[in-house]
Amino acid sequence: MSDLSRVQNPAARSWIDVATDSPFPIQNLPFGLIELGPSDWALAVPIGDFVLNVDAAISEGLLPEESPSGYGWEQAGIEACRELRAQIFDLLLQSNPALRDHAAARERCLLPLSQVQPVRPMHIPAFVDFYSSEHHASNVGKMFRPQGDPLLPNWKHLPVGYNGRASTVVVSGTPIVRSLGQTKAPDAESPVFGPCRRLDFELEMGFFLGYENEPGRPIPVAEAEDHMLGLVLVNDWSARDIQQWEYQPLGPFLSKSFATSISPWVVFLDALAPFRTDGPHQDPAVLPYLGSNQQATFDIHLEVWLQTAQMTRPQRITATNFREMYWTPNQQLAHQTINGTAVQVGDLYASGTISGPEPGQRGCLLELTWRGEQPLRMEETGEERTFLQDGDTLTLVGWAQGDGYRIGFGECSGTILPSPEFP
Numbered sequence: 001m002s003d004l005s006r007v008q009n010p011a012a013r014s015w016i017d018v019a020t021d022s023p024f025p026i027q028n029l030p031f032g033l034i035e036l037g038p039s040d041w042a043l044a045v046p047i048g049d050f051v052l053n054v055d056a057a058i059s060e061g062l063l064p065e066e067s068p069s070g071y072g073w074e075q076a077g078i079e080a081c082r083e084l085r086a087q088i089f090d091l092l093l094q095s096n097p098a099l100r101d102h103a104a105a106r107e108r109c110l111l112p113l114s115q116v117q118p119v120r121p122m123h124i125p126a127f128v129d130f131y132s133s134e135h136h137a138s139n140v141g142k143m144f145r146p147q148g149d150p151l152l153p154n155w156k157h158l159p160v161g162y163n164g165r166a167s168t169v170v171v172s173g174t175p176i177v178r179s180l181g182q183t184k185a186p187d188a189e190s191p192v193f194g195p196c197r198r199l200d201f202e203l204e205m206g207f208f209l210g211y212e213n214e215p216g217r218p219i220p221v222a223e224a225e226d227h228m229l230g231l232v233l234v235n236d237w238s239a240r241d242i243q244q245w246e247y248q249p250l251g252p253f254l255s256k257s258f259a260t261s262i263s264p265w266v267v268f269l270d271a272l273a274p275f276r277t278d279g280p281h282q283d284p285a286v287l288p289y290l291g292s293n294q295q296a297t298f299d300i301h302l303e304v305w306l307q308t309a310q311m312t313r314p315q316r317i318t319a320t321n322f323r324e325m326y327w328t329p330n331q332q333l334a335h336q337t338i339n340g341t342a343v344q345v346g347d348l349y350a351s352g353t354i355s356g357p358e359p360g361q362r363g364c365l366l367e368l369t370w371r372g373e374q375p376l377r378m379e380e381t382g383e384e385r386t387f388l389q390d391g392d393t394l395t396l397v398g399w400a401q402g403d404g405y406r407i408g409f410g411e412c413s414g415t416i417l418p419s420p421e422f423p
């Protein structure tokens with residue numbers, strides 16, 4: 001394989017102007033899929049306020065014919081994608097005239113970012129959600145089991161997770177329909193049916209799998225990152241009242257499976273390498289197959305913004321950092337496969353709600369409003385929020401801050417629509 005380290009040069013600049021606070025400088029070059037027409041998709045890479053249509057650049061002879069492209073690009077494998085990313089870096093580099101000086105080719109290959117329609121970046125065979133923030137798990141434990149230890153006995157020994165629903169993973173911008181379901185108030189005798197009344201978000205990140213395992217063979221923790229294509233933002237929408245009634249003894253089911261939103265652009269681990277850092281100290285020591293979380297996570301700043309139907313601009317309601325997670329992606333993948341389960345290219349593994357230690361760093365409304373007891377106040381309109389109302393728009397953003405540039409993820413956004421009529 002050729003040397004790809006040039007793509008990490010923080011001093012590199014493109015002939016396309018990129019603002020210093022843009023999520024998409026030449027050091028990022030994440031991959032996504034855009035819809036050009038019915039059943040017509042192209043592999044695309046955002047740069048500044050533009051998107052490079054990779055399929056068009058291949059047609060123009062600006063990138064090799066055998067490059068990953070179109071729907072199914074992820075099946076080409078991580079090495080082919082990394083190689084292509086390096087070739088795109090060269091094409092967009094300030095000194096390269098190949099596309100820079102050819103107006104007709106630029107017209108065909110570069111589209112304004114605001115005018116493209118990103119779709120799910122790849123086919124997603126499976127979705128798994130972990131529960132890997134100690135602060136989040138402790139807060140939830142304190143709320144629901146006030147008498148006991150906030151963490152259950154297994155929590156510091158394995159990354160707790162469950163198999164979720166891949167078919168309802170949707171891309172940013174997709175409206176979210178309020179879930180219908182069964183709920184039962186703790187003091188009520190029997191359950192009732194109707195729209196969810198405690199609709200929540202969960203601030204998470206997730207990694208996409210780029211190489212599957214051999215059947216029956218675990219992926220060792222030291223090799224786990226070699227199987228990851230890259231990271232996206234994830235909002236694991238949650239119907240808290242439905243969840244509270246249904247979750248015992250097998251865990252969440254309908255309270256989670258109605259929708260999960262992701263940001264459209266898959267950010268490569270290569271782009272995040274300069275921001276590698278330690279996870280929190282793990283005590284007690286974990287079993288050897290789980291390795292360690294040292295230098296195994298990334299310094300990624302995360303924010304959540306809420307705008308109600310009455311507001312003219314969003315308000316930031318929390319800010320935290322991905323490095324707070326107790327369990328890291330490679331520990332999660334090593335644990336996922338230790339029993340030999342078959343994982344597939346395109347599988348999405350979400351981190352679990354990301355909460356920091358401070359009240360302003362909590363990653364869901366359940367925690368931010370302490371189960372609805374401490375409403376959030378919207379400064380612009382004076383409205384209060386405990387859980388999400390119809391018409392509310394929730395937006396996650398995140399980036400790693402470099403010297404003069406940002407490796408960003410774009411937005412992961414969704415607006416709540418009313419439940420359907422149901423007898």
Ligand code: MN
Pocket residue numbers: 129130202204236352353
């Ligand atoms: Mn979750």
